[in-house]
Amino acid sequence: MEQAQMKLMIPGPVEVDPKVLAALSEPVEPHYGDAWVKKYARVIDILRQIFNVAGKNYDVYLMVGSGTCAIDASMSSSLMRGEKIIIGNNGFFGGRLIEVAKNAGLNIVEVPGEWGKPLDPQAIKKALDANPDAKAVSVVHGETSTTVLNPVKEIGAIVAASEAIFLVDAVSSFGGIPFDMEDWNVDICASATQKCLGALPGLAPVSVSQKGWKTIDRSFDKGHSWYTNLQNWRKYGTEWADWHPTPVTMPTNNVNALLVALEQLMEEGIENRIQRYRSLALRLRKGLREAGMEPYTSDEMLNPVLTAAYAPEGHKSGEIIQYLLNEHHIQIGGGLGHLKDVVFRIGHMSPVVTEADIDRVVDALKAF
Ligand SMILES: Cc1ncc(COP(=O)(O)O)c(C=O)c1O
Incomplete structure (x- = not known):
């Protein structure tokens, strides 16, 4: 790879x-x-x-x-x-x-x-x-x-x-x-x-x-x-x-x-950066739902920099992680503790993550 x-x-x-x-x-x-x-x-x-x-x-x-x-x-x-x-x-x-x-x-x-x-x-x-x-x-x-x-x-x-x-x-x-x-x-x-x-x-x-x-x-x-x-x-x-x-x-x-x-x-502005992360989170949540993978927390509990979602019925979250890694070259995180096989976690906490990156993940998930 x-x-x-x-x-x-x-x-x-x-x-x-x-x-x-x-x-x-x-x-x-x-x-x-x-x-x-x-x-x-x-x-x-x-x-x-x-x-x-x-x-x-x-x-x-x-x-x-x-x-x-x-x-x-x-x-x-x-x-x-x-x-x-x-x-x-x-x-x-x-x-x-x-x-x-x-x-x-x-x-x-x-x-x-x-x-x-x-x-x-x-x-x-x-x-x-x-x-x-x-x-x-x-x-x-x-x-x-x-x-x-x-x-x-x-x-x-x-x-x-x-x-x-x-x-x-x-x-x-x-x-x-x-x-x-x-x-x-x-x-x-x-x-x-x-x-x-x-x-x-x-x-x-x-x-x-x-x-x-x-x-x-x-x-x-x-x-x-x-x-x-x-x-x-x-x-x-x-x-x-x-x-x-x-x-x-x-x-x-x-x-x-x-x-x-x-x-x-500083150039982007702390407030602007925070707003940008937030809108990426909302975009991802919408895409996850379209892909049939419900976010782990409600939108009221949105974390602007990190989103977890449930693996679809009948699948372990590890399968999603391996699929994204092997077929789309995207590395996301797994669940921790008792959530290990249950959820996957997508970090969008980097300033280089763009809307196009979110769409790339969502498109890949829709094709799972
Ligand atoms: C909330 C939180 N606390 C502590 C740590 C541990 O940080 P580090 O691995 O940088 O020592 C992490 C790492 O992911 C974290 O997310």
């Missing part, structure tokens, strides 16, 4: 613009010095706009690692072993939050939700009321396993009324779905570059509120790693800001590629 003809439409990593890829083959440069500091500042500046914290008292860092690195950092930087965290779990990645918290030795209060349904903010409130000693609440924004968007704003309003901080995994939504740290009362948001930003895997944007820092800066022995300790990212981001703004060697080519993707986003 010709690699060049393959259309990558999995729920991340995504296909990227050739100009983004081209930045990878530029000569390697140092991760310090005037030119680098200026470029890096521009990256952070654009990320601040996407977190909607431009000019606000929030910090933004670009960690080196996948999204899980940032999630790890959000939990282990702020909570001590044995401390209580409330975790909303309505999908595979909610379960992943629980695993990360377990690994950090945290005392987990799970608020189970139903796969395919958004988390119930009142259930989080009940858990907070019953556990006033909880130091944090954590949820996933876009639950990639089911495509469900959780009501982060509503949950954030509840958490804000308590002492707990609010940790959000926006790995598969950041840059493709509106996000607002302040309005949604998010204290630490963990994200990644290989999905809606249209860049490559390996970098993880993080934003931290002042309430987040207050919890992080309590003086105790957290016993977590130096690398994922957000205090170290802040220390170098301030003390060495004018020459070497990060605690570790940055993958400069990858950051340069991200900058190309971010400048493209």
Whole structure:
């Protein structure tokens, strides 16, 4: 099979613009010095706009690692072993939050939700009321396993009324779905570059509120790693800001590629980009129905960057995936957990996905 003809439409990593890829083959440069500091500042500046914290008292860092690195950092930087965290779990990645918290030795209060349904903010409130000693609440924004968007704003309003901080995994939504740290009362948001930003895997944007820092800066022995300790990212981001703004060697080519993707986003406009993703989602949903493959969630629960649909009667979703791959050179994703054979997932979270790509998938599905 010709690699060049393959259309990558999995729920991340995504296909990227050739100009983004081209930045990878530029000569390697140092991760310090005037030119680098200026470029890096521009990256952070654009990320601040996407977190909607431009000019606000929030910090933004670009960690080196996948999204899980940032999630790890959000939990282990702020909570001590044995401390209580409330975790909303309505999908595979909610379960992943629980695993990360377990690994950090945290005392987990799970608020189970139903796969395919958004988390119930009142259930989080009940858990907070019953556990006033909880130091944090954590949820996933876009639950990639089911495509469900959780009501982060509503949950954030509840958490804000308590002492707990609010940790959000926006790995598969950041840059493709509106996000607002302040309005949604998010204290630490963990994200990644290989999905809606249209860049490559390996970098993880993080934003931290002042309430987040207050919890992080309590003086105790957290016993977590130096690398994922957000205090170290802040220390170098301030003390060495004018020459070497990060605690570790940055993958400069990858950051340069991200900058190309971010400048493209600025050129298009965040709102326009988000609207474009949304209209692609609607187009795909219409086509899926015409193909007799009902979307997994209702249109009211539309995820603008990711759509799951049921395999037709008598077929496993794996058959659809193999068919698209082998006969149409389109790679989509399968279901996770108990949805493995039941649904397939089509990612349209890359800025290079067009209406013609959506039509190509739909036409192929109609011919199944
Ligand atoms: C919602 C969500 N959280 C976390 C992750 C894990 O991210 P990574 O694989 O970049 O570590 C993913 C990956 O797909 C995700 O979709």
